[in-house]
Amino acid sequence: MSELVCPLANVEEVFSTTAGTVYQCSRKNCFWLEYNNETTSFSVSDFLKFKKRIDGIDVEHMLHDTTRSSDFEIIMPFRTERCFILAVEEVLQLRELLDGAKFMMELNSVVRTCLQVSPFAVFA
Template identity: 70%
Template sequence: MIICPLASVEEVFETEHGGVYQCSRKNCYWLEFKETTTSFKVNDFLLFKKRIDQIDIENMLSNSGRTFDFEIIMPFRSERCFVLNVHEILQLKEVLAGAKFMIELNSQVKQCLLRGRVSVLS
């Protein structure tokens, strides 16, 4: 993974196909997938996940035209271009879904801890 040496990076979620890491220093997420690393601002990461989730896998599999063999995705505010086949899209969906789940879980845990701390102080 190629990341700024000064960055403070923590793993959010990882599979054998890729991973998502959070940089608290730059307030961004790093996606490692297909042997490349792409940086996303928080909102851009969520938009990218939404775009990947909208890909119609069933249509890609059922249509015999060559244009349905792959999907080209250019994330907002990124120089990266993803050219993905169905198998890679499914792998990426798994990585992004796991990362989003862990981000939401972490947020819920922090809220519970905050509420617990407020209750103890009251």
Template identity: 60%
Template sequence: MICPLAHVEEVFKTAHGTVYQCSRKNCYWLEFQHTTTAFKISDFFLLKKRVDGMDIARMLADTSRAADFEIMMPHRTERCFILSVQDILNLKEILAGAKFMIELNSEIKKILRKDALLVI
């Protein structure tokens, strides 16, 4: 659950989850698999890197039961993700969309600052 005192803005949302940005705590909240987890900015991008590195092709090719799921415990959280191939694909989509929106927002702010300096 997101802290009721936090000021959050939706960054990206799919049918499977949402990423929020909290300006009060300077962090990102990931709502996924019916839970909400807070991440420091660096930990959020590390999570994305770890999820992107998961080998889905290996999971699909391996017929052992152990290959059906990937277990991941992100840094500095008490959360443990147990991810099927579909969960990994859904999480990749959420994290990729959030990263794109974060970078787009940063570029827009950069351009607006340049324009403001040109006006002065």
């Protein structure tokens, strides 16, 4: 992983593909997206908003529209200095990466809930 802003960050890999990796920092309660040799930090809510924005890109329109302006989608995530200029393939790669990360976050939450055993359930 490239240099992080906080050297004391406690990061764990959430999900990875050949296109990039999503890390979670429990110390700062944020996510790090490593994509196209750049790393971007997101708060939890901004990460989910970014995913929703990527999911909302109309790939079919990009493929069928013959105008040059449809060849790329420009995304500037809230509270970051990064600008993503994405072709169709990159949109799909980023969707796969973000979908996998969100699934792993949800799975982790379900596992934690299942592991929390009620003291009364032991005697049932």
